Amino acid sequence: MPPGDVPRGPRGASTALATGQAGALGWLRCRTGRRNEEGEITSVRSAAVDPVRVEVNGLTKTFGTVRAVDDLSFTVEPGQVTGFLGPNGAGKTTTLRMALGLITPDNGTTTFNGVRYAGLPEPMRQVGAVLETAFHPARSGRDHLRVYCRATGLPVRRADEVLEQVGLGTAGRRRAGGYSLGMRQRLGLATALLGDPAVLVLDEPANGLDPEGIQWLRGFLRHLAHTQGRTVLVSSHLLAEVEQTADRVVIVGAGKLVREGTLAELRSGNAGSVLVRSPHSTALADLLRTTGTTVAPTDAIPDGLTVTGLSTDEVGRRAFAGGIELHELRSHTSGLEEIYFQLTAGQEQYAAAHAEQGAA
Amino acid sequence: MGTVVARLVRAEWTKLFTTRVWIGLLLGACVLSGAFAALFTAFAGNQDSGLPPLDSPEYARLAFSIATNATVISVVLGIIGITQEYRHRTATPTFLATPQRGRVVIAKLLAYALVAVPYAVLVCAVTVAVVLVYGNARGNAPELTGENLEVLAFAGLALVVYTVIGVGLGALLKNQVGAIVAALVYLYVVEPLLRSIPATSGAYKWLPGGALEAMTATFQGPDLLEQWQGVLLLLGYGLAAALLGTLLAVRRDVV
Numbered sequence: 001m002p003p004g005d006v007p008r009g010p011r012g013a014s015t016a017l018a019t020g021q022a023g024a025l026g027w028l029r030c031r032t033g034r035r036n037e038e039g040e041i042t043s044v045r046s047a048a049v050d051p052v053r054v055e056v057n058g059l060t061k062t063f064g065t066v067r068a069v070d071d072l073s074f075t076v077e078p079g080q081v082t083g084f085l086g087p088n089g090a091g092k093t094t095t096l097r098m099a100l101g102l103i104t105p106d107n108g109t110t111t112f113n114g115v116r117y118a119g120l121p122e123p124m125r126q127v128g129a130v131l132e133t134a135f136h137p138a139r140s141g142r143d144h145l146r147v148y149c150r151a152t153g154l155p156v157r158r159a160d161e162v163l164e165q166v167g168l169g170t171a172g173r174r175r176a177g178g179y180s181l182g183m184r185q186r187l188g189l190a191t192a193l194l195g196d197p198a199v200l201v202l203d204e205p206a207n208g209l210d211p212e213g214i215q216w217l218r219g220f221l222r223h224l225a226h227t228q229g230r231t232v233l234v235s236s237h238l239l240a241e242v243e244q245t246a247d248r249v250v251i252v253g254a255g256k257l258v259r260e261g262t263l264a265e266l267r268s269g270n271a272g273s274v275l276v277r278s279p280h281s282t283a284l285a286d287l288l289r290t291t292g293t294t295v296a297p298t299d300a301i302p303d304g305l306t307v308t309g310l311s312t313d314e315v316g317r318r319a320f321a322g323g324i325e326l327h328e329l330r331s332h333t334s335g336l337e338e339i340y341f342q343l344t345a346g347q348e349q350y351a352a353a354h355a356e357q358g359a360a
Numbered sequence: 361m362g363t364v365v366a367r368l369v370r371a372e373w374t375k376l377f378t379t380r381v382w383i384g385l386l387l388g389a390c391v392l393s394g395a396f397a398a399l400f401t402a403f404a405g406n407q408d409s410g411l412p413p414l415d416s417p418e419y420a421r422l423a424f425s426i427a428t429n430a431t432v433i434s435v436v437l438g439i440i441g442i443t444q445e446y447r448h449r450t451a452t453p454t455f456l457a458t459p460q461r462g463r464v465v466i467a468k469l470l471a472y473a474l475v476a477v478p479y480a481v482l483v484c485a486v487t488v489a490v491v492l493v494y495g496n497a498r499g500n501a502p503e504l505t506g507e508n509l510e511v512l513a514f515a516g517l518a519l520v521v522y523t524v525i526g527v528g529l530g531a532l533l534k535n536q537v538g539a540i541v542a543a544l545v546y547l548y549v550v551e552p553l554l555r556s557i558p559a560t561s562g563a564y565k566w567l568p569g570g571a572l573e574a575m576t577a578t579f580q581g582p583d584l585l586e587q588w589q590g591v592l593l594l595l596g597y598g599l600a601a602a603l604l605g606t607l608l609a610v611r612r613d614v615v
Contacts, residue, residue, distance in 0.1 A: 101459045102452060102614040118459040129456055134449035136379060143378035144450075151371035151457045153363075191453055 049229045051078030052126065052198040058108035059098050061091075061255075068094045070255040072108070076233045078198070081225045083242030083249040084235035087344050091255035092235040093131070096203050100129055112199060124152045128192030129201040133184035133208075137177025141168060141187045144176055148194055162190040167216070181208025189217075199231040200224060206241050218245045239340045253344040267336055274307045274315050277328035281305055287322045288315060306332060368458060368467030369474070376441065376475065385437050386479060389430040389519075390486045396426045397490035401498065414495060420502030423491040425576035427484045427515040431522040434476060435543045438526020441472050442605070443536035451614050465531055465606040472523050480519035484512055514575040514591070521598045525568065528601020531609050555582060568597045 054076035061069045069091040076082045086092050097103040099110035101117040109116060112127060120126050135144050145159035163172040166186040171179065176187060185208055192200060200221075206214050222245060225232040236242045242249060249266065251258040259266065278284045281303045285295045288307055298304035307315055312331050319326050376382055400423060405413030412418035442465070445451040458464050488504060495501025502508060526543070533539040551569040554560045561582040564570045570582075574590025585593060 097613075097615065100456060102455060104611075104613060120459075123459055124457050131452050131456075132449055134452070136375075136444060136448045136450060138379040138381075139375075140378070143374065147371050147374045147378070148453060148457050150374050151368055151454070153367050 049198050051229055052113045052231050053077060054099070054110065054112055054199060054231060054233065055114075056095070056099060056108070056110050059095060059105050059110065060107040061094055061098060061103065061105050068255050069098065069105070072252065072255065072257055074250045074257060074260050076199075076231055076250075077248070078231040079225055079229045080247040081221050081232045081234060081245050083246030084233055084252070085239060085242055085249050085340065086235075086237065086252035086258075088237050090237075090252045090344070092237075092252060093203055094255075095252070096129070096131060096201055096233075096235060100127070100131070100201065102131075122152065122195065124148065124154075124197065125195035126197050127199040127201065128195060128197035129203075130185070130188040130192045130205055131201075131203045133181070133188045135176035135179075135184070135187065138175055140173050141176050141179065141183075141190070142172035144187065145172075145190060145194060148191060152195055154194060158194050162193045165193060166190045182210055182213050185209055185213070197230070200233070202232075202234045204235055204237070206236065206238075214241070221245055239337055243336060251340065251343055258343045259339075263336065266339055273332040273338075274310060274312050275301075275304060275328065275330055275332040276307060276315050276319070276326060277301060277304045278319070278324055278326050279303060280324050283322070284319060284324050284326075287318055287324065303327070364458075365463055365467050365470065368463060369471040372441070372468055372471035373475065375444075376471070381440060382437075382475075385433050385440075386482065389433040389479070389483045392433065393427045393430045393483050393487045394490045396429050397423065397487045398494055400426060401491055401494040404495075404498075414498060414500040414502070417502075417507075420508045421511050421576075423495070423502055424488070424504070424508050424512040425515045426491070427480070427487045427512070428518050428572060428576055430483050431518055431572065432544065432547055434479075434519045434522035435526035435529065435547070436540055437476070437479075438472050438523045438528070439530040439533075439539045439543060440536065442468055442527050442530035443534060443539055446534045447536045455614055461610045462606050465527075465602070465609050468531075469524055469527050469602045472527050473520055476520040476523035479523075480516040483519060484516045487515075488512065511576050514587070517591070518572050518575060518594065521594050522568075524598035525601045528598065528603075528605040531605025532601070534612075566593070568594060571597070 056075070057073050059069050059072045060067070072091070072095060084092055084096075094103060098105045098108075099117065112120060117123055117127065135141070139147075142159050142163060145162060146156045148154075149156045149158050160169075160172070163169050166189050168183060168186050168190060171183060176184070179187065185205055189202070189205065192202070202221075205217060209217060221232050221234060224230045225247075234242065234245065243263065246263065248260070248262050250260045275298060276284065276288075281297070285305055288305070288310065289295050293307060293309035296306050298306045310318075312329055316326070316329055319329075400411060401414070403409040404411045404419050404423075412422065445454055454464060455461055492501045492504070504512070529543060530536070530539050533542065547569070551564070551567060554567065555564045555569065564582055565574065565584050570584060571590040571593035574584040575587055575594065584590070
């Protein structure tokens with residue numbers, strides 16, 4: 001690799017490590033109540049992380065007769081959480097593994113500020129990845145982390161620091177074989193954080209986390225992206241999981257890009273559906289039925305109407321103006337969920353049918 | 361690259377010494393060669409056993425080459441060293457940390473070759489201790505000098521080379537159980553058969569077992585290479601396994 005291709009070093013990682021100001025540890029302190037430090041620490045951190053843009057370009061991979069990933073291109077921007085959405089079997093994991101050089105694509109490239117993963121001088125200091133939560137069962141979490149400290153030339157005390165960061169401090173000395181699924185996810189995350197990387201790639205990180213853990217993870221990822229300016233890519237097959245964390249989403253189905261954009265962009269043009277209940281539902285229906293809206297009786301609710309194309313505000317305004325009494329008014333689906341279903345409908349069957357063809 | 365490989369070698373040692381597999385293998389190797397040494401010393405000169413008498417040079421060579429029985433454990437050590445990455449799926453973080461997979465395999469080969477040195481020394485020491493103490497108790501222990509010392513050194517070298525072969529074999533087969541079973545079947549069934557069948561015994565001298573026997577041979581066996589040729593051939597097998605294993609590990613997808 002010509003020297004010109006090297007991105008601007010592993011950023012401030014080494015300096016941050018040298019001064020003991022490790023990664024989001026500062027944030028952890030904020031969490032424990034010392035809020036006055038937040039501004040100071042985050043300004044230090046955001047200055048330390050150079051933005052890294054991830055560009056996926058024309059990735060293609062065929063396994064046997066199944067085209068797992070088909071000419072997939074998208075970008076992941078720094079300072080944002082990007083959700084990588086798609087039903088099971090849509091090729092998310094294969095895409096991430098190709099991006100990280102573990103699977104050789106048939107075609108296409110993935111670059112981190114213009115450099116492929118294998119060309120990064122110290123990959124763990126620039127890209128942290130949680131792809132699976134498998135560890136040697138007889139090795140302690142702390143020793144597992146120390147292995148990768150040694151391999152990457154990081155001081156071994158980083159192992160203890162990241163254990164604290166993900167909330168595994170006391171469990172670090174126990175054998176990883178005895179960890180719960182949630183603890184494994186945290187240890188995987190700790191491994192990714194070892195090198196204090198500018199890019200984080202997480203494959204289904206919420207699997208096995210309890211509600212509190214999921215809440216914690218969301219806050220953690222948002223902090224890493226928004227406050228520290230890191231690039232965060234999170235895959236999931238559940239929209240609801242990504243909806244509350246991600247700024248942008250990349251939706252794939254059957255290995256192809258279906259939609260890419262911010263959540264607001266996706267929502268526009270589809271406000272979802274509204275459920276409204278009134279003793280005068282027929283009169284209300286007439287009032288709401290204008291161009292661009294549909295009004296239908298709601299199943300199982302005698303006096304209910306399902307309205308699409310209008311926001312709850314608008315429905316309430318019209319009912320008030322028309323002097324119609326309302327007993328209930330709420331949004332029924334977020335709209336995004338409908339879009340997601342529409343976009344990815346049938347994609348799974350598509351992949352399954354292919355597999356059967358291969359078997360026959 | 362040198363410092364990178366040195367880092368990776370240390371990482372491999374951390375992997376090896378943070379589980380207890382190595383203790384079991386080391387004890388197993390010591391017990392195995394110690395027990396063989398005791399058995400051979402006990403029956404030396406016994407007419408029915410066919411072993412040469414205690415004071416004969418043949419017995420001395422035999423006794424000091426007993427450590428080669430532990431080569432099977434060397435192979436298993438090497439196999440586990442690489443296949444545990446696939447078995448426990450730690451190959452993913454390992455290759456994420458070092459996308460230049462060739463370096464990982466080279467580091468494993470170096471790490472295990474170096475670890476095999478003290479291991480070989482210890483196994484040889486146990487063998488010698490048993491032979492000397494028990495032999496003296498029976499009235500006549502062989503002397504640890506000249507040609508006997510050479511045999512012992514070659515036995516130790518064989519333990520190291522078989523460890524390297526194990527790493528290469530593990531990289532080739534990836535499956536831990538499969539690789540260990542294959543190694544055991546080869547060492548205890550295939551090679552002895554090829555050795556004993558007249559039609560194939562000519563080819564035996566070119567196999568790892570034949571090379572090992574040429575290095576430390578004692579009995580009048582089948583046709584064998586010269587001692588130095590045996591050393592080179594065995595080293596060649598170690599390098600070939602390492603090279604093939606490296607090439608395959610680099611090309612395979614980690615899924």
